Amino acid sequence: xxxxxxxxxxxxxxxxxxxxxxxxxxxxxxxxxxxNERTGFQALLHRVLSAGPRAxxxxxxxxxxxxxxxxxxxxxxxxRRQDERVGVVAVDPTSPFSGGALxxxxxxxNDLATDPGIFIRSMATRGSLGGLAxxxxxxxxxxxxxxxxxxxxxxxxxxxxxxxITAAADTVVVVLVPESGDGIQAMKAGLMEIADIFxxxxxxxxxxxxxxxxxxxxxHLRAGSALKDVPAHHGVDLxxxxxxxxxxxxxxxxxxxTIPVLKTVAQTGEGVDGLLDAxxxxxxxxxxxxxxxxxxxxxxxxxxxDVVDRELRxxxxxxxxxxxxxxxxxxxxxxxxxxxxxxxxxxxxxxLGSRASR
Numbered sequence: 001x002x003x004x005x006x007x008x009x010x011x012x013x014x015x016x017x018x019x020x021x022x023x024x025x026x027x028x029x030x031x032x033x034x035x036n037e038r039t040g041f042q043a044l045l046h047r048v049l050s051a052g053p054r055a056x057x058x059x060x061x062x063x064x065x066x067x068x069x070x071x072x073x074x075x076x077x078x079x080r081r082q083d084e085r086v087g088v089v090a091v092d093p094t095s096p097f098s099g100g101a102l103x104x105x106x107x108x109x110n111d112l113a114t115d116p117g118i119f120i121r122s123m124a125t126r127g128s129l130g131g132l133a134x135x136x137x138x139x140x141x142x143x144x145x146x147x148x149x150x151x152x153x154x155x156x157x158x159x160x161x162x163x164x165i166t167a168a169a170d171t172v173v174v175v176l177v178p179e180s181g182d183g184i185q186a187m188k189a190g191l192m193e194i195a196d197i198f199x200x201x202x203x204x205x206x207x208x209x210x211x212x213x214x215x216x217x218x219x220h221l222r223a224g225s226a227l228k229d230v231p232a233h234h235g236v237d238l239x240x241x242x243x244x245x246x247x248x249x250x251x252x253x254x255x256x257x258t259i260p261v262l263k264t265v266a267q268t269g270e271g272v273d274g275l276l277d278a279x280x281x282x283x284x285x286x287x288x289x290x291x292x293x294x295x296x297x298x299x300x301x302x303x304x305x306d307v308v309d310r311e312l313r314x315x316x317x318x319x320x321x322x323x324x325x326x327x328x329x330x331x332x333x334x335x336x337x338x339x340x341x342x343x344x345x346x347x348x349x350x351x352l353g354s355r356a357s358r
Contacts, residue, residue, distance in 0.1 A: 006046075009040035015030060015033070022147065034135055034139060045141065048142065049141055049145055053141070055143070056149065056170060057151045058170070058171045059152075059154075059172045060153070061174055063180060066202075068155075068175050070201075071175060071199065071266040071272070075275065077112065078272055080117055083117075085119075085149050086119070087118075087119045088118065089121050089140060089153040089154070090122045090153075091122075119146075121139060137167065137299075140153060165194070167302040170286065171197065171282050172194050172196045173198075173275070173279070176211065177200065178200065178208045179207065197275070198215055198261040199261075199263075202267075208263055212263060257285050316347070
């Protein structure tokens with residue numbers, strides 16, 4: 001029995017009971033509690049997450065206009081035809097006026113919203129960088145704990161800095177379009193280095209075959225001797241891509257996942273079945289090679305660091321002694337007897353003792 005981290009407020013006890021009974025309204029309410037970091041949200045998370053992760057999580061990222069929402073909707077519909085429940089988290093840009101999500105992704109997935117087997121949640125970035133909202137990972141955990149088999153998450157689509165998806169999903173799908181530009185140049189960006197699967201969407205447009213070829217060539221270049229000692233994302237060994245080029249299937253005997261480059265036309269559904277197959281094969285590979293265990297372990301480590309960082313900030317800036325030290329430090333900086341670094345060091349030493357100066 002896992003000991004609770006804190007007492008659950010009595011006001012959240014009925015919510016926890018309804019959540020465990022499988023009430024969809026309770027899932028939506030629990031997400032709101034977590035998103036707004038209301039009193040007791042960590043105790044609630046602790047109680048519902050004790051069973052550990054179970055859902056298959058797929059993340060979709062890529063530049064704006066690549067068709068991520070349409071592709072995700074096609075995937076969700078396909079999973080529903082297989083009688084699997086699907087959770088969808090779409091991260092939208094924050095409105096500069098209301099502070100909420102613009103809900104563009106939710107509108108594009110409107111046809112799915114009436115399906116009782118699909119749960120859709122739109123989230124506002126609220127200024128968070130990295131393509132996800134601050135609490136996206138916790139929301140994914142809640143949907144997982146609710147018992148939904150498939151969880152699909154789409155990043156905001158802000159460009160080539162959306163790297164947080166690697167800490168939220170088991171499989172990362174990078175979606176591009178023929179107009180995305182030169183593949184070799186794009187491979188220099190971090191966004192292009194996190195893919196487990198590449199998808200060229202809107203492949204009925206001119207240039208799709210050229211981009212597929214360029215991305216494959218770029219991966220082969222990355223597998224060259226100049227990068228032989230550089231570890232790739234998620235343990236994907238790109239140096240083995242050339243040797244395994246003869247097969248785009250799972251290479252279990254070497255522990256290598258050969259990254260596929262697929263073409264789709266999400267609006268018509270063309271290529272969606274191939275993407276489903278690639279996601280399935282990737283999950284099979286992760287299970288056979290223990291990669292899934294490693295990724296979940298890394299995800300848990302990231303979560304622990306996030307929680308520690310958040311709690312340290314909360315404890316620090318709510319401390320009267322820290323506030324007093326800050327005000328005193330500002331006075332000393334104005335007099336030229338201190339710098340921001342010396343003041344910060346004094347505050348940390350007061351919080352953590354002599355360890356802070358090591």
